[in-house]
Amino acid sequence: MSFIKTTEQASNYNHLEKMTVKELLTNINVEDKSVPYAVEKAIPAIENLVNSIVYRMKKGGRLFYIGAGTSGRLGIVDASECPPTFGVSHNLVIGIIAGGDSAIRKAVEFAEDSTTQCWKDLQKFNINKNDSVIGIAASGTTPYVISGIQKCNENSILTGCITCNEGSPLSKVAQYPIEIIVGPEFVTGSSRMKAGTAQKLVLNMISTSIMIQLGKVKGNKMVDMQLTNNKLVDRGTKMLMDELNISEEKANELLLKYKNVRNAINNYTNGNR
Structure with missing residues (x-):
């Protein structure tokens, strides 16, 4: 099957500029409602990845998220929430974004196009075989992420990915691919919308289930949370x-x-x- 970026396909809606605010909000909401159902279809793939990560983390491994733009920011948000929520070290779940920390707030031109920088960024953390790396890219074509996953594979590091296109180059190189097919965006190509929501939902599922498996929740309570406010x-x-x-x-x-x-x-x- 040839690779088609459904995230880049034309919106199901047209003449957005002629819609009232209520029409815009209602139609965006209609599209958003489809996201959890798309995520549901990927639960078996998410389960396989989580089980494999937990196994390694129980042996002292860490979890890395790598991404660019919106995808990279979502990984950083999820990683940064783990210490205050579950009381774990800031070095247990680590988010890395193409272009470095400055790219969290402001886009760094062409950072996502590098095919060498991601592995350099990972090496700064002395990444090893007990660690796991999840590449996040709605398109599934981001060179920074694909090259990072490839180098991890070459170094016997577990790899997974979260993408919103079926059969993408990223899915083909990741050992545990997760594909959430949300279809065209309300604003054509704006993958910060449904695709971003899908990625956020999956990241929530991954980190939360991992932390529960690691014993960081008692009953249904965050008993290891940091008392920061x-x-x-x-x-x-x-x-x-x-x-x-x-x-x-x-x-x-x-x-x-x-x-x-x-x-x-x-x-x-x-x-x-």
């Missing part, structure tokens, strides 16, 4: 009240003493009250 202190206090059946005052005292919901629970149940 008053909202999270309040959330942690309520967790302890529910888990230990104690007063708000006692829960807050324990939380501030042990700096962590899990530590507070363990110490309280062990008699350190």
